[in-house]
Amino acid sequence: MGVIIVVGALYGDEGKGKISAYLSFREKAKLCVRSGIGTNAGHSIYLNEEQVEKRMPVRLRQLPCGFLNPTTVVAVGAGVAVDPVVFREEVEKYGLQAWAKVDYRCPIITAEHIKQEQESAHLSGKIGSTCSGSGAARADFVWRRATQAKNVPELKPYLADVALLANEAACSGTVIVEGSQGTLLSLGLSPDYPYVTSGDCTVTAAAAQIGLSWQNIKGAVMVVKAIPSRVGEGPLPGELNVDEIKEWGMAERGVVTGRLRRKAAGIPWDMLRYVAMLNAPTEIALTLEPAPFYYFRKGQGFFSCPIYLLCDY
Ligand code: IMP
Ligand code: MG
DSSP, X not given: OEEEEEEESSSSOSSHHHHHHHHHHHTTOSEEEEOSSSTTOOEEEOOSHHHHHTTOOEEESSSOGGGGSTTOEEEEOTTSOBOHHHHHHHHHHTTOTTTEXXXXXXXXXXXXXXXXXXXXXXXXXXXXXXXXXXXXXXHHHHTTOXXXXXXXXXXXXXXXXXXXXXXXXXXXXXXEEEOOSOGGGOTTTOTTTTSSOSSOOSHHHHHHHHTOOGGGEEEEEEEEESSOEEOSSXXXXXXOOHHXXXXXXOOOBXXXXXXXXXXXXXXXXXXXXXHHHHHOOSEEEEEOOSSOOEEEEOSSOEEEEOOOOOOOO
């Protein structure tokens, strides 16, 4: 019983979605909740061998990957900016009409927010934003002029008090929280401001974004990518040049933007120690992509997961 929160250690794209799906099976989770910023997050997961071979995973930007476990309800927490177009696309694509919930308080991303970010030289140029409208929607939320999910007719069938659902579910079963981005992309806690996203990406921030009580948290998994990567601008310790990345067969593209990911030669241990201090994980999942895959075959789903090492921390 209780909540397990999955977060990224460094700059995102560590494999949080894969780990969250794995944990949803392992724990027979009642609920899997997306925390984090908005549709700037791109989580990908393989459902069968063909997808692995073609390297064409299922991609999600709004709903959590825990839906792969057929008995897990999926939800979006109150602090996540919601794009109704993306939400409905994912619900329909994966047949989640009876399984998907969205907190009635979520701020809404509009076409105007996306346009504002795309047209901003500061965001699209200097920062390297995903231009998903997430930051602009959150800015309007802070200005207290955003639309909330409760005022969007097409979201009506999915509205819920996700804070209540999650705290209640945690008292009778397991809840998985699928964090997004990475700790070092946190707005307030990263040393790299302004090269950050528009909110914090730590374990405690994830709990706050959903409205989870601290007493319900039973564990935290910090996902560490053995070969760290970063999309967008900002420092990347030990960065390799593009030729080295290609020569080593390590080229990867971002889920949301399709941009080539920047890569580092190895884990920056001093930074890892710092983010471990911020997140105090109970387990660490070490992932390595795109090299070897481990396969987990559970329930209806068949998906690949990079190496998953659980360490007592
Ligand atoms: P924004 O949050 O889309 O404005 O992007 C701000 C910075 O965070 C940029 O460097 C993005 O590339 C990065 N970023 C945002 N979301 C993600 C993510 O889910 N994975 C990796 N990087 C991200
Ligand atoms: Mg990603």
